[in-house]
Amino acid sequence: MPKAKVNGKEIEFEPGLTVLQVAELAGEEIPRFCYHERLSIAGNCRMCLVEVKPGPPKPQASCALPAADGQEILTASPMVKKAREGVMEFLLINHPLDCPICDQGGECDLQDEAMGYGRDDSRYQENKRAVEEKYLGPLIKTVMTRCIQCTRCVRFAAEIAGAPEMGMIGRGEDAEITSYLETALTSELTGNLADICPVGALTHKPWAFNYRPWELRKTDSVDVMDALGSAIRVDARGPEVMRILPRVNEDINEEWISDKTRYVVDGLLRQRLDRPYIRQGGKLVEATWGQAFAAIAGRLRAAKPERVGLIAGDLQDAESMKAALDLFRSLGVANIDCRQDGSALGAGPRESWLFNTTIAGLEQADAVLLVGANPRREGALVNARLRKQWLRGKLQLGVIGEVADLSFEYSYLGAGAASLERLIGSDDGFAKTLNAASAPIFIVGAGVLARSDSGALLNLLGRAAQTFKVVRDDWNGWNVLHTAASRVGGLDLGFVPGPGGLSAPEMVQAANAGELDVLFLLGADEIDTEKLGDAFVVYLGTHGDAGAHRADVILPGAAYTEKPGLYVNTEGRVQLANRAVFPKGEAREDWAILRALSEAAGKRLPYDSLEQLRSRLMAEHPTFGRIDYVPGPTKAAGFDLSALGAPGAATEEPFRSPVSDYYLTNPIARASVTLAECSAMFSRRAPAIAAE
Amino acid sequence: MLDKIFTWWNGATIGALLSIKGSSNFVGEDEFGNRYFEARTNRGSYDGRKRRYVLYNGYADASKVPPDWHGWLHYTFEEPPTVQPFKVKPWEKPHVPNLTGTPLAYRPKGSILRGGERARATGDYEAWKPE
Numbered sequence: 001m002p003k004a005k006v007n008g009k010e011i012e013f014e015p016g017l018t019v020l021q022v023a024e025l026a027g028e029e030i031p032r033f034c035y036h037e038r039l040s041i042a043g044n045c046r047m048c049l050v051e052v053k054p055g056p057p058k059p060q061a062s063c064a065l066p067a068a069d070g071q072e073i074l075t076a077s078p079m080v081k082k083a084r085e086g087v088m089e090f091l092l093i094n095h096p097l098d099c100p101i102c103d104q105g106g107e108c109d110l111q112d113e114a115m116g117y118g119r120d121d122s123r124y125q126e127n128k129r130a131v132e133e134k135y136l137g138p139l140i141k142t143v144m145t146r147c148i149q150c151t152r153c154v155r156f157a158a159e160i161a162g163a164p165e166m167g168m169i170g171r172g173e174d175a176e177i178t179s180y181l182e183t184a185l186t187s188e189l190t191g192n193l194a195d196i197c198p199v200g201a202l203t204h205k206p207w208a209f210n211y212r213p214w215e216l217r218k219t220d221s222v223d224v225m226d227a228l229g230s231a232i233r234v235d236a237r238g239p240e241v242m243r244i245l246p247r248v249n250e251d252i253n254e255e256w257i258s259d260k261t262r263y264v265v266d267g268l269l270r271q272r273l274d275r276p277y278i279r280q281g282g283k284l285v286e287a288t289w290g291q292a293f294a295a296i297a298g299r300l301r302a303a304k305p306e307r308v309g310l311i312a313g314d315l316q317d318a319e320s321m322k323a324a325l326d327l328f329r330s331l332g333v334a335n336i337d338c339r340q341d342g343s344a345l346g347a348g349p350r351e352s353w354l355f356n357t358t359i360a361g362l363e364q365a366d367a368v369l370l371v372g373a374n375p376r377r378e379g380a381l382v383n384a385r386l387r388k389q390w391l392r393g394k395l396q397l398g399v400i401g402e403v404a405d406l407s408f409e410y411s412y413l414g415a416g417a418a419s420l421e422r423l424i425g426s427d428d429g430f431a432k433t434l435n436a437a438s439a440p441i442f443i444v445g446a447g448v449l450a451r452s453d454s455g456a457l458l459n460l461l462g463r464a465a466q467t468f469k470v471v472r473d474d475w476n477g478w479n480v481l482h483t484a485a486s487r488v489g490g491l492d493l494g495f496v497p498g499p500g501g502l503s504a505p506e507m508v509q510a511a512n513a514g515e516l517d518v519l520f521l522l523g524a525d526e527i528d529t530e531k532l533g534d535a536f537v538v539y540l541g542t543h544g545d546a547g548a549h550r551a552d553v554i555l556p557g558a559a560y561t562e563k564p565g566l567y568v569n570t571e572g573r574v575q576l577a578n579r580a581v582f583p584k585g586e587a588r589e590d591w592a593i594l595r596a597l598s599e600a601a602g603k604r605l606p607y608d609s610l611e612q613l614r615s616r617l618m619a620e621h622p623t624f625g626r627i628d629y630v631p632g633p634t635k636a637a638g639f640d641l642s643a644l645g646a647p648g649a650a651t652e653e654p655f656r657s658p659v660s661d662y663y664l665t666n667p668i669a670r671a672s673v674t675l676a677e678c679s680a681m682f683s684r685r686a687p688a689i690a691a692e
Numbered sequence: 693m694l695d696k697i698f699t700w701w702n703g704a705t706i707g708a709l710l711s712i713k714g715s716s717n718f719v720g721e722d723e724f725g726n727r728y729f730e731a732r733t734n735r736g737s738y739d740g741r742k743r744r745y746v747l748y749n750g751y752a753d754a755s756k757v758p759p760d761w762h763g764w765l766h767y768t769f770e771e772p773p774t775v776q777p778f779k780v781k782p783w784e785k786p787h788v789p790n791l792t793g794t795p796l797a798y799r800p801k802g803s804i805l806r807g808g809e810r811a812r813a814t815g816d817y818e819a820w821k822p823e
Contacts, residue, residue: 239815269817277822284822544820584817 002069007076019062019073020048028075031084031113033091033198034150035063038254039159045091045150047113049083050075059083081117088118094129094173095199096145103141104200106213110148131176137184138677139259140193140202147201149175153193160256161187162387162407177201184681186405188380188662191262195246195255204243206263206674211235211242219580220247222567223261224315224485224560225669228359228379229569230257234561234580241268241561241581251360251630252569258380259678260662260669267672271544273556274585284554289586292553293600296518299536300601303517305332309507312338312495313523313541314484314666317565317577318624320557320590321486321495322617323605324522327594330603334501335516338490340526341658342505343446344454344645345480346496350623351639353491354572356476357441361633363389365477367437369430369468370410371420371461372401372655373445373481377662379570382443382481383407396437398423398430401445401655417453417650420460424467434468439633441477442470446487447658449480451651458645465641476636482570483658483665485560489568492623511535521547522590523557525667540593545667555597556587559668563589564610566617566624573630574623704747712745720774722761724789725749728772741767755790 001012006026013022018041020030033045043064050062051074059079067073074080092114099105131144151168154177158164163186166179179185185193194202216235223230223244231249235242244265246257276292277284287295300308310328312321321338328336339346345353357365362385375383383406389395390408397410400419411430413419423431434440442465448457464470470477482488490496497503502510504527510516511532519532523541529550539551542559560567562583568574583589588596591613598605607613618625663679664670695702696709704712715736716729729745737743744765746757757765760773769776791797799806 237814240817271820272817274817274819544822548820549822585819 002067004067004069004071004073006073013067017067019050019052019060019065019067019071022067022071023050023062023073023075026073030062030075031117032063033109033113033148034152036152036155036196039152039155039196042151042155045148046087047084047091047117049080049087051077051079084117085119088114089122089124091148092118092122093124094145095148096128098146102143102146102200103203103208104146104197108200109198129173134176134178135182135184136179136193136202137190138674138681139190139205139263140185141205141208142202144176144201146199147177148199149177150198151177152196152198153177153202156189156193156196157185157187159391160192160384160387161185161189162384163187186682187407188258188260188376189256189384191259192246192256204263206266207243211237216242217580219561219578221561221580222569222575222577223257224567224577225260225264225666226258226379227482227485227487227570228252228381229485229567229571229573229575230261230381231575232257232261236561236580239581241265251358251573252571253381254384256381256384260665260675263674263678264669264672266674267543267668267670268559268561270673271667271671272584272587273542273544273548273554274587275556276586277551277554279552284551287553289596292555293597295553296538296597297600297602299518300331303536305334306500307515307517308333309335309502309511309516309519309535310337311340311504311507311519311521311524311527312486312490313340313521313525313547314486315560315668316486316490316523316590317560317563317567318486318489318493318574318617319565319610319613320522320594321490321493323591323594323598323607323613324520325493325495326605327598327601327603328520329498330598330605331601334498335507335510336495336501337497337504337507338486338493338495339450340504340524341446341450341484342454342503343450343487344458345449346491348643349639350492350572351476351478351636352644353480353482353488355443355479355481355570356572356631356636356639357479357633358571358573358630359385362386362441364633365389365437365439365441366394366396367430367433367439368395368397368441368443369413369423369434369464370397370399370401370406371442371444372448372657373443374402374404374406374657374659375443375481376404376406377657377659378445378481378483380662396430396433398433401448402657404657415654416652417457417460417655418652420464424464431468434470437468439475439477440468440470441479442468443479443481445481445655445657446483447656450658451653453648453650453653455646456648456650459647460645460650462641462644471636471639471641473637474634476633476639478639478641480570485567485569488570488572489566489574492568492572493617493621508532511537521551523547523667540590541667542587543667543671545670547667555593556583556585557590557593558583558587562587566614566627568624571630572623574627576627701752703750703752709747712747716743716745719744719764719772720761722758722773724756724758726756726761728761728764753789758787 011026030048032048034042048062049059052060053072134142154166157166219234223232230253231247233245248255276287278287399410516535519535521539525545525547529546538553539547540555561580661683663675719728727747731743760778763769764772802811
């Protein structure tokens, strides 16, 4: 390996690194604005100047200079200090000194680096330039006078988000960053623009002037807006969540998060259930916990177990599902389901319902078939990974399902099951690509598996996967892209109908036909709550959404930021989320509510603390004992695809993505004003058609 | 009358009344009905000046004295307002006693006693209400 000297210290490095990366390896910090590890190198801020020998007798931009063997790199010489001071002085010439009213104040790269590497005064006497604000949609606020033209946002939009709608126009003093047409960026990742902006030019519009970064209490947590389980940091001030930011997790979200994850914050404050309610004479009236439990326990005792149902929603943590499962099983109830969409998954090996390749594993793929999935809407960061791999030029994609702008090119193979059959039978076109691929991948959308003919479709997909050898002993390319954060956890727990039990859609039908006396909704809102007949509906949840409106008893629970919990993402990765704030009003953590209800129902659950519940959960379901672990795509031996589903004839209905409106998929998101605005702007807008 | 004998906050007490009336001349009365007196001699004075007194009309509260009489009471002016009245500027507001503790007391913006809406604070949330 080549060697270089950094400030006199010799260091070995991998060939191909830049001088900046080598200096970082040696533990030297190099100031930078335009350089970002995950974006292409621009080299236009000039802040990373270092002295390199041998080389021209002038400072060099280290981010864009390849390191060479025998190089001597000086990062703290007088020449470097003078050069950095000069660059900083030029940057500050046109930067307004409005830090006291700037939302970036306190977490601003320019502030920090001006303190570290700048001069203490300015010699500039002339007027500063001013730049007009740009409109970038409802999420990003611009103060373009603060912009230092690092072009990180331009590169992010073009490379990661796949929305090449930003750019720089003008030269010299007149250079401006703009979205040309002053329209909102068509991307689910726009919030990251504010994260990568090193100054306060791009900030978060919904949170403008709401907080200072140093006032906030930071809690590491896990996102539940989609099934990816992105790593997030929940920043709270007192009892209120002020913002949600991404954390680095290379396996899932790298350092980005989607807009729904980030801007759902105001949904946590609206439409909150903060006290129990009981329906009396057709109207919901406030009640105490004791009254609510007594009402439910009375109904549970009176009803036969066959006439009781339990449905879990999309945002539940594993602990609350485990507590509900234990309680209702002890009551003899078999009508238990966590698949409110009516998915056919759940029987068979665990691999059949996982995203086995893992999200990071997508970077090894060379052929991907998307079946009924629109990853942009169902998991924006899966889409970003696919785009990343596609940009490397090694990935070919095929789509069966909806035609959509996925930010990469793909071959469109058809709309429904017939196209899949045709693909199995053919041996040219995309079938040839799949056959030739060393790491072929199927990504199956949750919508495909939540239809009346899902059994047959699953079987068909299993056959297709076998045909193209998607699962081999050393490669598992079978992936289900779930949309519900609780789904894999529920399936891992066996939160599915017991012997003779009804599935969620069957429970709704039975309730409508008067064959169900009690229906317990554990945060389940995505079922047809209008058609539950005369059933006594109990809703345990956080927001006044569909379930609460129909409920006969409402039990106020805790949202995902308000309880510690285990969530299993679509890869099967068990992740621990922490509590950032406390539940609102009289609301309690879900497992504790179920524990108290069990006492009233006369079937006391055998745990008094979350630790006891967790240890029981992990003892009964060992997969939960390994936090942050996934087997990965290389261990697929023993996974039999032929056993999936049931042979039958699939209907001709085209595959559809289960997410029709990306911004409004769950009760918390539906309570958010910001996301409602986004939905009105993006989801209901007709797609732009290029005039070509 | 019983008030006057047993309490000391409903106007002057009997003792004060007798000693002031016996030793002082009536000087004048302000718009609130408080009456002002000045001792006939400087006997009992702390500093050689003739003592000046006020007998409150009703509840004894020093803030009921308007600024012109306040000035005279504290020897800022030699002559009482009856002899040398204040020139009232058009922008001057009429004197108001201290209203703290009364229903008319000042309530700052955002006070729930003001009856209006409280400004939004951190941690406030919108609770769902049925129907």
